[in-house]
Structure formats: structure tokens, C-alpha cells
Amino acid sequence: MSRFQFRPATFKMVFFMYLLGTVIFAILYLLPVSHKQPLLPSDAFFLSASAISATGLSTVTVAQALTTAGKIILLIQMEIGGIGVMALVGALLIVLRTNAPVPSQTLMIFDQNQNSSRSISKLMAFIVTYTLIVEVAGFLLILPAALHHGSHSFAAFFLSVSTFTNAGFEISGNGLDDFKGEPFVLAVLTCMIILGVLGFAVVMEFLQSRRKKKSLYFKVNVLMHGILLLAGFLFFFFVDFIHMPGLSFTDKIIQSFFFSAAPRSGGLASLDLHVFSFPSLLFMIVLMFIGGSPSSCAGGIRTTTFAVILAKLWSVIRGSNETHMFRRTLFAEDVNKAFLVFFAFLFLFFFSFFVLSFTEKAAPFPLAFEIMSALSTCGFSLEITAGLTVFGKIWLAFLMLIGRLGVIILIYTFMNQKKSTIKYAKESILIG
DSSP: OOOOOOOHHHHHHHHHHHHHHHHHHHHHHHSTTTBSSOOOHHHHHHHHHHHHTTOOOOSSOHHHHBOHHHHHHHHHHHHHHHHOHHHHHHHHHHHTTOOOOHHHHHHHHHHTTOOOOTTHHHHHHHHHHHHHHHHHHHHHHHHHHHHHTTOOHHHHHHHHHHHHTTOOOOSSSSTTGGGTTOHHHHHHHHHHHHHHHHOHHHHHHHHHOTTSOOOHHHHHHHHHHHHHHHHHHHHHHHHTGGGOTTOOHHHHHHHHHHHHHGGGTTOOOSSOGGGSOHHHHHHHHHHHHHOOOSSSSOOSSOHHHHHHHHHHHHHHHTTOSSOEETTEEOOHHHHHHHHHHHHHHHHHHHHHHHHHHHHOOSOHHHHHHHHHHHHTTOOOOSSOGGGOOHHHHHHHHHHHHHHHHOTHHHHHHHSOOOOOOOOOOOOOOOOO
8 A cells, every 4th residue: 555645734624624614514503594492603613513523412402403404404514524525525526527636635535544545536436325325224224113103204314324424413302212122223223333433445345355355454443343342242231231120131132232332433322321330431431432443434543543552562562673463564653653643632631621620510520421422523421511611612512523533633733743854862761
């Protein structure tokens, strides 16, 4: 795979494109035709940032605050946020049979967390096609159950889009309460969340290169997703669901399966999060932190970042200077980038927690849970979102945008990289 170097202008352009999109849609939500309850500018900006970052947090109840027109606008913005702004631009250029200029290709590569210019146009077309197929299929599968519970087709389609893009919004007003006793529907929604966090490039490689040797990117992502799903299922089942009253054994299995996937960026919850024990809520934070694949609808530090860090730690323990995965040696710059993302994410989380602890009245743990949910674009909440101050809303809105694009953009957008040619003498230092 060819290595692709980004200039600082690339990061700034993508960041300000998403910021501009957030402002434009916030203005649309403020139009009288879009809302039927009073909507503050801070609430509109928060809702817009949440939708374009595919998060799902909201300071207002979408079902009650927005009109049908407002919900359609929200649906469009969720789609844009889930697919990616530049993916839509790339697909449009393909439809118009126009070759994307090099600057636009660079933006597409960065928007989808790629590091190669190879087949980027093909990936853009696949993203849009794959998204539409999954969303329509999901809609058709959940529609009978939605109609049975008194919902309507638009709400079912909205839920399908929200689930696949990991946006986490719903317009029925009662979350997924209607589907608590519908194992088939919850299984479908879980699979759609997984397909959303798995990564477009992973699915594309699986479908189009079945007989070819799989890339390292493919192997790492599939392995990490399998481990995280299994670990999540076993943890939630044995810690909480096995003892939870009011659920059949089948429901406990399905709910465990659902919550093994949802915290990784899904945003939708089939149960009130307050029914979970404290260890389970802590484990949800860990899953939020890890997130999904690069070039997916998910946030977090990403599965590849987490895998690279584990591989590097293992190589250090074994006394090796190089990092290996699947009999491949990783580039040192990729390993450094993984640690940069890891610690930048943690720093931003703890710094945000420190700042917001001065401005918000929420208890420490719910506040920390909310901050991690926003930064990882998960959308889970312990019901403190509506009580945020204006400062808290704006702060979390920017966290959601940063989480959608990746924390590294915050560094490269506002800091210029300068390579030094000066070399200094080496000296040992005591560690530990």
C-alpha cells in the first residue's frame, strides 16, 4: 500500500467543512418549520453536532421538539455524518463521471481514515451503495414489528438509518422499549450496528477479494471486533443479565449480544442504563474508548489503534525493538501515531472532565460517562444531557466533532509539524 502524506491544510479543510455543516444544519433546525417547541441556538448547535458526528446525544427530545420537516433534516444529516461528507462528494463526482481533483482526493482519503490514494474513488462508490443496501434491508426487516407496535414506516426507516450510521437517534419517543420482547428485531439492529462499526474498507475487501490474501488492516479489524464482541457478550451476560429478573433466557442472550455491540458507537439502548451495575457501566466506557474501525461510522480511538498499542507493548515485553502483527513489521510512524491518538484521547477526556466539573451540576461518574460518550461518538447517556449548561453543550458539541474526525485532527489542525535535523547525544534515564 502506498504511503500518503497529508499537509496541515488538509486537516484544517476537513475540520472546517464539518464545522460549517454543523452551523448550517443548526440554522435549519432553528427555522419555524423545523421545530414545534422552543429551541435555543445552543440546543440546535448541539443537535446538529451530534447528528453530523453520528453520536446521538441530544439536549431535547427529538420526537417532541422537531416537526416532520425537522426530522427529515435530521435524517439527512445523520446520513451525511455516517457516510462522511467527502464520500458523498466522491460518489457524486462518480455519478457525474467526473474525475476528482487531487485536493478533493486528499480530503476523501483523510475523511475515511485512509493512508493510500489507491482505489479511493471505488471506495467512495462502495460506501454509498453499501449504506443504502444495508439501510433498506434493515428497514424491511424491522418494518412488520414497528407497524405491529403502532409505529409508522418513516419511523422504521429513520431507526434503520440511525442504527447503521450509529447515530443513535429515534423519533418514536420511547426508545427501543417496544422491541424489548422482539429478539428478531434486536438481532437485526445489533447486526446493523456491527456492520456500521466494522468499516467500509473491511467489508469491501471481504466482498470483492474473497480469494485473495487479506490485508493486515482486514485481519486486525476482524480479529479485534471478534474479541470485543465475545468479551462484551460474556461480560454483560454473566455480570448483569444472568441475574436480571423479568427477562427470558432468550432475551438475556439477545440483550447481551446487543450491548456487546451498542457501546462501541451504536448509541441506541434497548434497556435503561440505570439497570446495569457499576462494573458494567465502567466496561461500557472501555468499549466506547476503543470504538470501531477506521473508515466506519464509529468513533473512539479505533480498533487498529488499540491493536497496535497492544502489539507494541508485547514487543517491549519480549525485548524487541520492532512491532509485529500477523508476521508483518509495522512502520514506526504508525506505532507512534497510535500512541499519539491513545494519549491525546485520554488527555482530552480528562481535561474535559476537569473543566466541566466546574461548570456542570451532574455527579462525577455520570459526567465522565457523558464526556466519554460524546468524545467516542457513542451516544449513551445517564440522563444528564438536558441539564447541561450552555458552556457544557458547546464543549461537548466540539468533542463530538473531534471524535468523528479523530483526535489527531485537533493536533494537526492547530499545530504545524516541523522536522528537526539536529541530533543530540543519547543518555539513559531510570524508568519505573
